Amino acid sequence: MELTHFDDQGRARMVDVSEKVETARYAVASGRVDMRPETLARIKSGQIAKGDVLAVAQVAGIMAAKQTSSLIPMCHPLAITGAKLDFRLVEPQTVELEATVKVTGKTGVEMEALTAVSVAALTIYDMCKAIDKTMVIGDICLREKAGGKSGHFLRDPG
DSSP, X not given: OOOTTBOTTSOBOOOOOTTSOOEEEEEEEEEEEEOOHHHHHHHHHTOXXXXXXXXXXXXXXXXXXXXXXXXXXXXXXXXOSEEEXXXXXXXXXXXXXXXXXXXXXXXXXHHHHHHHXXXXXXXXXXXXXXXOTTXXXXXXXXXXXXXXXXXXXXXXXX
16 A cells, blocks of 8 residues: 655655545544543542533544644644544443544545544543543544545444
């Protein structure tokens, strides 16, 4: 497979998508934050001093998706048409995160979904670090993407 972010001299470049057709595209990314059971209990009961952890993480993730091209050097700025974050509290000690990002455009939104999950997870860490410095962020990956020349991708759940 050819790496498209390099020119014939091996220098970095932004891929030229001007000739591509605009299509409806979406990407789903997921991740998790593992923590002490007491920390998850406090998130659930709304007893984190900095506020509603999941509400703040949700806004942070959406904001991050919109700013991905400012963070990742070769990403195209995109007019995102939809972004959402979902959380699942898994007893005894895990918050699972899932971001879905949509666009009608010439390039996909995989990086935007991955960035949304990453920043939402970092926000959970930031809001809870005063009571739990043992938290671990992990398993961030692309779960699914659709649209464009490469078509549909669905990660094997196993």
